Amino acid sequence: MHVIERLPSVRRAPSAESVVTLLGQLLPLMGADSGMFLSLIADDAMRTSIRSLLACDERWAVEYSRQGWHGKDPWLRYALESQTPIRSSELHLHAWEADFNARSTELGFASALVIPAPSSFGAARVGVLVLGSSTPGHFDTADHLVLIVARALAMELHEWLLRTIREDLVERSGITPDQVDLLRREASGHTSKMIAADLRIKPKAVDRRFQRAMERLDAPDRKTAVRIARLYGLI
Known part of the structure; x- marks a missing residue:
């Protein structure tokens, strides 16, 4: 065959x-x-x-x-x-x-x-x-x-x-590689403080970045945003 x-x-x-x-x-x-x-x-x-x-x-x-x-x-x-x-x-x-x-x-x-x-x-x-x-x-x-x-x-x-x-979602939502990386860190169990220390920015700045990522994916919270990212193979 x-x-x-x-x-x-x-x-x-x-x-x-x-x-x-x-x-x-x-x-x-x-x-x-x-x-x-x-x-x-x-x-x-x-x-x-x-x-x-x-x-x-x-x-x-x-x-x-x-x-x-x-x-x-x-x-x-x-x-x-x-x-x-x-x-x-x-x-x-x-x-x-x-x-x-x-x-x-x-x-x-x-x-x-x-x-x-x-x-x-x-x-x-x-x-x-x-x-x-x-x-x-x-x-x-x-x-x-x-x-x-x-x-x-x-x-x-x-x-x-x-x-x-997945490609359609990225194009439609406009989510960026940096935002995807942020969701990947969240999925790995990293807190805002841990991410902030690694990126050398303030935790509040991390929270704002998460908010923008959630808006791009039309997600009400981080957990849902991570789930969507996983479902579509972004992370």
């Missing part, structure tokens, strides 16, 4: 278009004719960032967005609950997921492999790769090697999306 040899190309891809193109090329090598990858980062209970890479029927992509299916997506729900790949035929579906399942079956995902891309942050940062086939039962006897390769691909796609989300 040539998928492993091409995985480094995923992380180096310069744009979403190039990643989707590469995903589309890799799908047939894993026995799939449709595929999608979705990444979710939950800053807190009110802020969630969802990004996707879609190599499937355009009608499915349009409906996913229009119907707000991320809240009724059994594949994403499963990835939030488990780290183990599963066949779609083995998923327990809730009643509110029926429309999603029916439409997905019609548009290229009659059979699917659902491959979670977990992180150390649990449900706060997770991804899911779905390999689909228009043939019912196609993945019911999927080769074990396909599962291994799919998990590796899922993690590469997750890392690629995390990088782009």
